[in-house]
Amino acid sequence: MSHPSLPKPPYDDHATPALCLLEDQGVLAVSGPDAAKFLQGQVTCDVNALAIGASVGGARCTPKGRMQASFRLLRQDEHSYLLGMPAERVSALQAELSRYAVFFKVKLEDASAQWIRLGLLGELQPLLTQLPEHHSALAVQDNAGLPELWLPQEAATSADTLTRLSECCASASPDRWQLARIRGGFAEVCADTSEHFIPQMFNLQVLGAISFRKGCYTGQEIVARMQYLGKLKRRLYRFALSQGPCPAPGEDIVDADGKVIGEVANAASHADSLEMLAVVQTDAAQSAALSLCQHPQTQLQLLPLPQDAQLAAALQQQQEEKSP
Missing domain, CATH: 2.40.30.160 (Elongation Factor Tu (Ef-tu); domain 3)
Structure with missing residues (x-):
C-alpha cells in the first residue's frame, strides 16, 4: 500500500501543528443492517448513543472481562462503523468477532488498505478548514486519544490534499506521536x-x-x-x-x-x-x-x-x- 508523503519540516513542540503518518495503525470496518446491534453486544462503549460522524473509545473483552483489543470507534453512516486500532490486532479481532457475526446481518472487513490514518499534535478543527471542500476526511476527536484525521486512500494521495496539509502542518515522527499519547494517558492493547x-x-x-x-x-x-x-x-x-x-x-x-x-x-x-x-x-x-x-x-x-x-x-x- 502506498502512503502519502507528509511535510518534511521537523516537529519541535505543540506551538506548530504537526501530523504523523500512523503506519502501524489499521481499521476494521463493520457494516450492515445489524451493525449497531451487533457491536452493542460486543464492545464496552455505547454504540447506540453514537451520532453519525462521532467517535468514542472502547474495548472488546473476553467473557472473563479481559481486553482483546482497544480501539477508537467511528460511526461513518447509518449502518457503517470503523474501528481504529493497531494493525496487528485487526485480523485477530475480525476472526474473534466473526464467530458471533454469523447470527447478524453484518459484514466485517479489514479496511486498513482503504484508509490513511494521520495523528495530529495540535487542534483538529483549524486543519479541517484548510482541506479541499470535498476532502472526504473523517475527524476522530474524543476522550480516548489525540485527534486524528482519517483519509480515504484515494483522497490521501490527492496532490491538492497533500499541498494543503503541508502548508499548515509540520511532520511529527512516530516516536514523538507515541510519546504524546503516553503523556496523555492513552494506552492501547497490542x-x-x-x-x-x-x-x-x-x-x-x-x-x-x-x-x-x-x-x-x-x-x-x-x-x-x-x-x-x-x-x-x-x-x-x-x-x-x-x-x-x-x-x-x-x-x-x-x-x-x-x-x-x-x-x-x-x-x-x-x-x-x-x-x-x-x-x-x-x-x-x-x-x-x-x-x-x-x-x-x-x-x-x-x-x-x-x-x-x-x-x-x-x-x-x-x-x-x-x-x-
Whole structure:
C-alpha cells in the first residue's frame, strides 16, 4: 500500500501543528443492517448513543472481562462503523468477532488498505478548514486519544490534499506521536498484552470508553462487578525511565525484592525522553525502587497523568456508594 508523503519540516513542540503518518495503525470496518446491534453486544462503549460522524473509545473483552483489543470507534453512516486500532490486532479481532457475526446481518472487513490514518499534535478543527471542500476526511476527536484525521486512500494521495496539509502542518515522527499519547494517558492493547487487562486497568472508565448503562455485552458482568463491587488493585500509571532501551509491551516491572508488581503497556523514546505507561499494583506504584525485570539498572520515576484527578474522584465516589 502506498502512503502519502507528509511535510518534511521537523516537529519541535505543540506551538506548530504537526501530523504523523500512523503506519502501524489499521481499521476494521463493520457494516450492515445489524451493525449497531451487533457491536452493542460486543464492545464496552455505547454504540447506540453514537451520532453519525462521532467517535468514542472502547474495548472488546473476553467473557472473563479481559481486553482483546482497544480501539477508537467511528460511526461513518447509518449502518457503517470503523474501528481504529493497531494493525496487528485487526485480523485477530475480525476472526474473534466473526464467530458471533454469523447470527447478524453484518459484514466485517479489514479496511486498513482503504484508509490513511494521520495523528495530529495540535487542534483538529483549524486543519479541517484548510482541506479541499470535498476532502472526504473523517475527524476522530474524543476522550480516548489525540485527534486524528482519517483519509480515504484515494483522497490521501490527492496532490491538492497533500499541498494543503503541508502548508499548515509540520511532520511529527512516530516516536514523538507515541510519546504524546503516553503523556496523555492513552494506552492501547497490542499482541503481547492481549487478554492481560480488564478495561478499568487502562483507566477507560474515566475516558468515556465504558458504558455502565447500556446493558449486556461480552465481558460486561466482570467489568460491572469491578466497578460496583470490586476493588481495583492494578491500574495504568505513567513512568519516566532513567536509562536503557525502550521496553517492550508485556515486560515485567519489579520492586526492590524482585517481586513482579506490574507490566509495561506502551513505551516511547524521543529526543531525551524515555517514558512508558504500565499497569502496576496501586499499593506499589509510589515505590522509589521500581525497575524493569529484564533491565534492573533502569529505575522508574512516577509521573502524573491528566486523568489523576478524575480517577481520585471516581474512587472516592465508588467508596461512598459502598459505604452503609
